[in-house]
Amino acid sequence: MIPDYELTGPPQAPVLVLSNSLGTDRTMWDEQLPELSSHFRVLRYDQRGHGKTPATSGPYDLETLGQDVLDLLDHLDVAEAHFAGVSLGGMTGMWLAINAPERIGGLALLCTSAALGPPENWRERAAFVRANGTRAMVDSTLDRWFTAEFASRPDVVTKYGGMIAASDDEGYAGCCEAIAGMNLREGLGGITAPTVVVAGYDDPATPPEHAERIVAGIPGARLFLLERAAHLANVEQAERVNRLLVEHFVPEGEGMSITSGETASTDGTGTGMAVRRQVLGDEHVDRAIERKTEFTEPFQDFITRYAWGELWASEGMDRPTRSCVTLAILAATGCHDELAMHVRAARRNGVEASTIREVLMHVAVYAGVPKANSAFALADRILDAETDENGA
Template identity: 75%
Template sequence: MIPDYELTGPPHAPVLVLSNSLGTDRTMWDAQVPLLSRRFRVLRYDQRGHGRTPATVGPYDLDLLGRDVVDLLDHLDIDRAHFAGLSLGGMTGMWLAANVPDRIDRLALLCTSAALGPASAWRERAEFVRANGTAAMVEPTLKRWFTAELAADENVRAKYGAMIASCDDEGYASCCEAIATMDLERWLGRITAPTLVVAGYDDPATPPRHAEAIAGAVGGARLEVVEHAAHLASVERHEQVGRLLYEHFTGDDEPVSAAGTRTDGVLSGSGGTGSGTAVRRQVLGDAHVDRARERTTEFTAPFQDFITRYAWGELWASEEMDRPTRSCVTLAILAATGNHDEFAMHVRAARRNGVEAATIRQVLMHVAVYAGVPRANSAFAVADRILSEESGRGAARENDS
C-alpha cells in the first residue's frame, strides 16, 4: 500500500521521513517543516486509517506498517532516507532500522517505546473504538498528549480533538493491535543507524524510562529529555524538538532556531564554540543558555568563551562517559565543594538527562559519607526544593541533620 504523502524542500536534498503517532495526521509536524526543509526533502505521510491514508481491514502489525514506508520509498525511487517518528511512528522507525537497515540513514525516535504493554489494554482499546468510535477517545487522549496548561487551550483542543475524531475507527483500532503485538526489544541491538531518542519529561503515555531503555539498547544512541512536554513533544516544545532534529540529521555543530537562524555566534571570533553551545543547550536547556547570553558583557565574554569551548565543547561533548553518569559526577563534586547555585542548575540538568530522583539521593548519600554531612545536608535541601517544584508539591521542607 502507498500511504498518502507530501514532499517539501529542495528536490535534490537528502530525504527525511516524518511519521505520525496514533490518532494524529502528518500535520503534527507542521512546526518543524520550515526548518527541516531548508536542508532536507521532507517526506511526510499518514499511517493507515489516519489523515488521508485510507484504512484497510485489520488487524495490523509493525511489519505491515513498516512495509508501507518501504513501498512509499520504492514508489518515489528513494534508496535511503533519514527517519523520525513519534510514538507509533517511532515504533515504525525501530522496525525499519532493524529490518531494512540499508534504507535508513539516521534515526530519531520521539516519545515512543519498544514494549508498551500490557497487550490486553491495547486490544481493549481497539474493541472500545470499534464500538464507540474515535470521537470517544478525544478527552482521555488530549490529557496524555499535552500538559494540563496546553490541554486546556481551546485552540489546541479544537485542532487536535478534531484530528483524533477524524481517524478511521478501524484504522485506529488496527494500529492499537499493531502496538499490542509488537516485539521490538529483541531487535534494538540490531539498529546501527545513528540514533537520537527524545522523551517528554511529563509524558504519561511513554515516560522517560521507555526512552532510557531504548537508548541503552541501541549502540551509541543519544538521549534527550525535553522538559514541560507530554506525549506530543513535537507540538508542545516544537522549537526545541525542531532544533534537536536539525542538529541530529545534519550533524551541524551550530544550533539553529525554528526560523532557521543561527542561535549561537555571540562569542564570534573565538572559533569552535558551536558544538559547545549545542551541548550546553542540550544539558542546561535553552532558557538557561539564552539568559547567560543576555548577561554576557565585554568583561565576561572571554570566560563564557572558555567554558563553552572546554567545559561543554570538550568535556560534556565527549562520548567516553554517558550524560547521566556525567551529571552524577558533577552533582557529587558541586555538592562536596558547596557550590549551591551551580549545584541547583545541575540538578535540573540531571533530570533533563534522565537521572532519577532516587539516583540523585544516592549521590548525596555518598557525599555525606565521603565529604561530610553538613555539605550533603545543604545539597539535600537544594535538591529537595527543585524536585518538589517539579512534582508540584510546593516549597520543600528544610532537611535537618
C-alpha cells in the same frame, strides 16, 4: 501498500521521513515543516488508516507499518533516509532500523516505547473503537497528548480533536493491535543508525522511563527530556524539538540551525552553545548571555567551547551518566550554585530523583557527611519545587 504522502524541500537535499502517532495525521508535523524543509527533502506520510491513507482490515503489526514505509521509499527511489517518528511513528522507526538498517541513515524517536504493555489494554482499546468510533476517544486522548494548559487552547482542541475523530475506526483499531503485539527490546542493540531519543517530562502515555530503556538499549543513543511537554512534544515544544532534530540530522559545519541567528562553527563554539542549551535549558543560557560583560566574555566563550563543545558534546559517556558524575563532583567540592544548576540539568537529562539521592549517598561515604548534608538540602528544595510546579 504505498501510504499517502507529500514531499517538501530542496529536491537534492537528504530525505527525512516524518511518521505520525496513533490518532493523528501528517499535519501533526506542521510546526516542524518550515525549519526542516530548509535542510531536508521532508517526506511526510500518513500511517495506515490515518489521514489520507486508507485503512485495511486489521489486525496490523509493526512489520505491516514498516513495510508501508519501505514501499514508499521504493516508490520514490530513495535508497536511504533519515527517520523521525512520534509514538507509533517511533515504533515504526525502530522496526525499520532493526530490520532494514541500510535504509535508515539517522533516527529520532520521540515520546515512544519499545514495548508498551500490557497487550490486553491495547486490544480492549481496539474493541472499544470498533464499537464506539474514534470520536469517543477525543477527550481522553487530548488529556494524554498535551499538558492541561496547552490542551485547553481552542485551536489545539479544534485541530487535534478533529484529527482523532477523523481517524478511520478500523485503521485506529488495527494500529492498537500492532502496539499490543510489539516488543522491540531485544532488537535495540542491533540499531546502528545514530539515534536521538526525546521524552516529554509530563507524558502519561510513554513516561520518560520508556525513553531511558530505549537509550540503554541502543548503542550511542542520546536522551533529551523536555519540560512542559506531554505526549506530542513536537507540538507543545516545537522550537526545542526543531532544534534537536536539526542538530541531530545535519552534520556539523553544514549550516546547522541552533537558534535564530546562530550557526555552528568548526571551533566548537556553535556546537557548545547547542549542547549547553540542551543540558541547561534556554532560559538559563539566555540569562547567562544577558549577564555577560566585557570582563566575563572570554570566560563564557571558554566554557562554551571546551566544557560544552568538547566534554559534554562527547559521545564517550551518555548524558544521564555525565550528569551523575558532575553532581558528585560539585557536591563533594561544595560548589552549591553549580550544584543547583546541575540538579535541574540532571532532571532535564532524564535522571530520576532516586538516582540523584544515590549519587549524594556516595558523596556522604566518600567525601564526607557535612558536604552531602548540604547537597541533600539543596537538591531536596529543587525537587520539592519541581513537584509543586507539576502539581504532583
